[in-house]
Amino acid sequence: MNNKTHNPLFHVSKRSALPWYVAWAIRGGAVVAALLMCALVTTLLTGENPLQVYVTIFQGSFGSARRIWLLFQNIAMLLCVALAITPAFRMRCWNLGGDGQMLMGGLATTACMILLGGKLPNAVLIPLMILTSIVAGAIWAAIPAFFKAKWNTNETLFTLMMNYIATQLVAFFIIVWEVPKGAGQIGIINQSSQAGWLPTIGSYKYLLNIIVVALICVVMYLYLNYTKHGYEISVVGESERTARYVGIHVEKVIVRTMLLSGAICGITGMLLVGGTEHTLTTTITAGRGFTAVMVSWLAKFNPIWMVLTSFLLVFLERGSGQIATDFGLSSSYSDILTGIILFFIIGSEFFINYKINFRHSAEKEGK
Amino acid sequence: MFDFISFIPRAIMQGIPLLLGSTGETLTEKSGNLNLGIPGIMYVGAICGVIGSFYYEQSAGAAMVPLLAVCIPLLCSLLGSLMMGLLYCFLTVTLRANQNVTGLAMTTFGVGFGNFFGGSLIKLSGSDVPAIVLSNTSIAFRKVLPFASSLGWFGKLFFSYGFLAYTAVAVALVASYVLRRTRVGLNLRAVGESPTTADAAGVNVARYKYTATCLGSMIAGLGGLYYIMDYTSGIWSSDAFGDRGWLAIALVIFTVWRPNVGVLASFLFGGLYILHMYIPSGMNLAIKEIYKMLPYVVTIIVLVISSMRNKRENQPPASLGLPYFREER
Numbered sequence: 001m002n003n004k005t006h007n008p009l010f011h012v013s014k015r016s017a018l019p020w021y022v023a024w025a026i027r028g029g030a031v032v033a034a035l036l037m038c039a040l041v042t043t044l045l046t047g048e049n050p051l052q053v054y055v056t057i058f059q060g061s062f063g064s065a066r067r068i069w070l071l072f073q074n075i076a077m078l079l080c081v082a083l084a085i086t087p088a089f090r091m092r093c094w095n096l097g098g099d100g101q102m103l104m105g106g107l108a109t110t111a112c113m114i115l116l117g118g119k120l121p122n123a124v125l126i127p128l129m130i131l132t133s134i135v136a137g138a139i140w141a142a143i144p145a146f147f148k149a150k151w152n153t154n155e156t157l158f159t160l161m162m163n164y165i166a167t168q169l170v171a172f173f174i175i176v177w178e179v180p181k182g183a184g185q186i187g188i189i190n191q192s193s194q195a196g197w198l199p200t201i202g203s204y205k206y207l208l209n210i211i212v213v214a215l216i217c218v219v220m221y222l223y224l225n226y227t228k229h230g231y232e233i234s235v236v237g238e239s240e241r242t243a244r245y246v247g248i249h250v251e252k253v254i255v256r257t258m259l260l261s262g263a264i265c266g267i268t269g270m271l272l273v274g275g276t277e278h279t280l281t282t283t284i285t286a287g288r289g290f291t292a293v294m295v296s297w298l299a300k301f302n303p304i305w306m307v308l309t310s311f312l313l314v315f316l317e318r319g320s321g322q323i324a325t326d327f328g329l330s331s332s333y334s335d336i337l338t339g340i341i342l343f344f345i346i347g348s349e350f351f352i353n354y355k356i357n358f359r360h361s362a363e364k365e366g367k
Numbered sequence: 368m369f370d371f372i373s374f375i376p377r378a379i380m381q382g383i384p385l386l387l388g389s390t391g392e393t394l395t396e397k398s399g400n401l402n403l404g405i406p407g408i409m410y411v412g413a414i415c416g417v418i419g420s421f422y423y424e425q426s427a428g429a430a431m432v433p434l435l436a437v438c439i440p441l442l443c444s445l446l447g448s449l450m451m452g453l454l455y456c457f458l459t460v461t462l463r464a465n466q467n468v469t470g471l472a473m474t475t476f477g478v479g480f481g482n483f484f485g486g487s488l489i490k491l492s493g494s495d496v497p498a499i500v501l502s503n504t505s506i507a508f509r510k511v512l513p514f515a516s517s518l519g520w521f522g523k524l525f526f527s528y529g530f531l532a533y534t535a536v537a538v539a540l541v542a543s544y545v546l547r548r549t550r551v552g553l554n555l556r557a558v559g560e561s562p563t564t565a566d567a568a569g570v571n572v573a574r575y576k577y578t579a580t581c582l583g584s585m586i587a588g589l590g591g592l593y594y595i596m597d598y599t600s601g602i603w604s605s606d607a608f609g610d611r612g613w614l615a616i617a618l619v620i621f622t623v624w625r626p627n628v629g630v631l632a633s634f635l636f637g638g639l640y641i642l643h644m645y646i647p648s649g650m651n652l653a654i655k656e657i658y659k660m661l662p663y664v665v666t667i668i669v670l671v672i673s674s675m676r677n678k679r680e681n682q683p684p685a686s687l688g689l690p691y692f693r694e695e696r
Contacts, residue, residue: 012692012694013694014692014694014695094467096467096471147671147674151671151674151675151677152674153670153671153674153675154620154670154674154683156401156403156467156688157616157617157620157666157670158667158670158671160613160616160617161617161663161664161666161667161670162663162667164610164613164660164663165660165663165664165667168656168657168659168660168663169656169657169660171656171659172653172654172656172657173653175652175653175656176653287475290471290474290475291475293467293468293471294468294471294472297465297467297468328490329483329486329487330482330483330485330486330487330605332478332479332480332481332482332483332486332605333479333483334479335475335476335478335479335480335482335483336476336479336480336483338472338475338476338479339472339473339475339476339477339479339480340476342468342472342475342476343454343458343472343476346458346462346464346465346468346469346472347457347458347462347464349462349464349465350461350462350463350464353463354463354692
C-alpha cells in the first residue's frame with residue numbers, strides 16, 4: 001500500500017438516537033454482566049456455589065413478609081430522594097445535598113415532635129410537621145441555589161458542604177435533646193403518647209410512606225413532562241443561552257426548582273422520622289442522597305424508570321447484606337457489589353451513545 | 368492559655384492527608400476531570416497499604432526490615448490507588464461517562480472496599496478489639512530525625528513528623544511548579560481549559576487526562592496511607608478515615624487550584640478540624656458539634672467569595688466535568 005495515512009484499528013463516532021428498546025437491552029445486558037461478575041467475586045471470596053449466591057440475594061429481599069416490607073420501604077425512601085433531586089438534575093444543576101436537606105427536614109420534624117408533642121393534638125401537629133420539614137429542606141436547598149443563580153457559584157460542592165453542616169447541626173441538637181442526659185442519642189420520641197407519629201394504615205407500618213412516595217412519583221412525572229415549569233427546566237438544562245433567548249427567567253427557574261428539590265427532600269426526612277424511625281440520628285439518611293444521584297441518572301431522569309432503578313439498587317443492597325450475614329462477611333460487602341453494578345451500567349452508556357467502527361468496515365464504505 | 372505547641376503539630380498531622388488528597392485532586396481537576404471518587408480512592412490507598420503491611424508483619428514476625436516495612440505498604444497503596452485512577456479514567460475518558468456519577472460510584476465502592484477488607488483482616492487477626500494494629504510498621508513510618516527531640520519546641524514544630532509528611536509538602540510544591548512553570552503543566556492546563564484547543568495544538572488529550580488523573584489518584588491514596596500509618600499509629604478501624612476525602616475536595620476550591628497554597632491551607636483545615644478538642648467548652652458537649660462545622664463553613668465562604676469576585680485566574684478549569692469527544696462541536 002502506498003497510502004501512508006494512519007488508519008486506526010477502529011474509530012468511535014456518535015450514534016444518532018437509538019430505539020429505546022435497544023438502549024434498554026444494552027442496559028439490561030450490562031446488569032446481567034454485572035450480576036455474573038458479582039457472583040464470581042462472591043464465589044471467590046466465600047467459596048459458595050454461584051447459583052446459591054443468587055438464591056441468597058433473592059432471599060435477602062423476598063425471603064419473608066417482613067423483608068418484603070423492608071424492601072419496599074427502602075425503595076420508597078430512596079425513590080423519594082431521587083424524585084426530589086431529579087428536577088434539579090434535569091436543569092444540569094447537581095444537587096448533591098439530598099442528605100443534608102433530608103436531615104434538615106428530619107430535624108424540623110423532630111423539633112415539632114419534641115417541643116410541641118403533647119401540647120397540640122395530632123391533627124394540628126402533623127400538618128405543622130409537614131410544613132416545617134418542607135420549609136427546612138427548601139431553605140437548605142435555596143441557599144446554594146441563590147448563590148448559583150446570582151453568582152454562578154458551583155452548586156455541586158456547595159450542596160456537598162451543606163450536608164456536613166446539616167450533620168453537625170443535627171449532632172448538636174441530638175446532644176441538646178438527648179434522653180437520658182449523656183446518652184448521645186434521642187431514643188424513640190414520644191413513645192408512650194405517640195404524638196406526632198404518622199398514622200399507620202391498618203397494621204402496615206410502611207404502607208403510608210409507600211403510598212405517599214408513589215403519589216409524588218406520578219405527580220413528578222406529570223410535572224416534568226406536561227407542565228410549563230417542567231418545560232422550562234428542560235430548556236434551561238439543554239442550553240441556558242437558548243432559555244434566555246426565548247425569555248425564560250433562568251435565575252428564577254434555578255431557585256424555584258431547587259426549592260422544590262429541597263422541599264421533597266424535607267418531606268423524605270419527615271417520613272423517615274415521623275413515619276418509621278420515630279427518632280433522629282446523624283446517619284438516618286443512610287447516604288441515600290448520594291445513591292439517589294445514581295438512581296436518577298441511571299433512569300435518565302425519568303421518574304417512572306426510577307422505580308426500576310431504585311428497586312435494582314435496593315434489591316442488591318439487601319441481597320448482598322444477606323450474603324454478608326450468612327457468610328460472616330463485613331456488611332460493607334453490599335457497597336462493593338453496588339459499586340461493581342454501577343461501573344458496568346455507567347460503562348454501558350458508552351455503547352448507547354457511541355458506536356465503534358472497525359477498520360475493515362470503514363474500508364468497505366470507502367470503496 | 369491555648370496550647371499552641373501541642374496544637375500546631377496535631378493540626379499539621381491532621382492536615383497532611385488533606386494536603387495529599389487535595390494535591391491529587393488539583394492535578395486531576397486541572398486535566399478537566401472532576402474526580403468525586405477521591406474519598407473512595409483514599410480509602411483504597413489506605414487499605415491496600417494495610418493489607419501489604421499486615422501480610423508482611425505476619426510473615427516476617429520479629430525479623431522485620433524497616434526499609435521493607437515502609438516500601439511494601441507504600442507500593443501496595445500506590446498500586447491500589449493507581450487501579451482506581453485507571454478505572455475512573457477508563458470510564459470517563461475512554462467511555463466518556465458522566466464524571467459526577469462515576470465519582471460517586473467510586474466513592475461507594477472504595478469506602479466499601481476499604482471497610483470490607485479491613486473487616487476481613489480484623490477477623491483474620493482474631494483480635495478482640497475491632498481494629499487492626501500495625502504498630503511495627505507504623506514505627507518505621509513515624510521515624511523522625513534523630514536530633515528532633517533535642518531541639519525543644521522548634522524540633523516539635525518542624526521535625527516531629529514522619530517522612531510522608533515532608534513528602535506531601537514536597538509533592539505539593541513540585542506539582543505547583545510543574546503546573547505553572549513547565550511546558551507539561553501548560554499543556555495540562557490547556558487540556559483542562561479547552562480540550563479542543565489543546566487537541567488542535569497537537570496535545571494528546573486522552574494521554575494527559577489519564578496521566579494526570581492516575582498520578583492524582585496515587586498521590587491522594589498516599590493521604591489515606593499516611594493517616595493510618597502515621598496519624599493513628601498504624602491502627603485501622605472501620606470508617607475511621609471519615610469524611611476527610613470530601614474535605615480534601617473542598618480544599619481544592621479553598622486553594623483556588625494551587626497546590627502550594629494548599630500546604631498552609633491544609634494545616635489551617637487540619638487545625639479547624641481538631642479545634643473543637645482544644646477549645647475549652649466545659650461540660651457543654653453540644654457546642655463542640657457546632658465547632659466541627661467550621662471547615663465546611665469556611666469552604667462555602669471561600670466558594671462564594673471566589674465566585675463573586677469572578678477573577679479569571681481563580682476560576683475552576685473551564686471544561687471541568689465535561690467529557691471530551693473530538694467529533695463533537
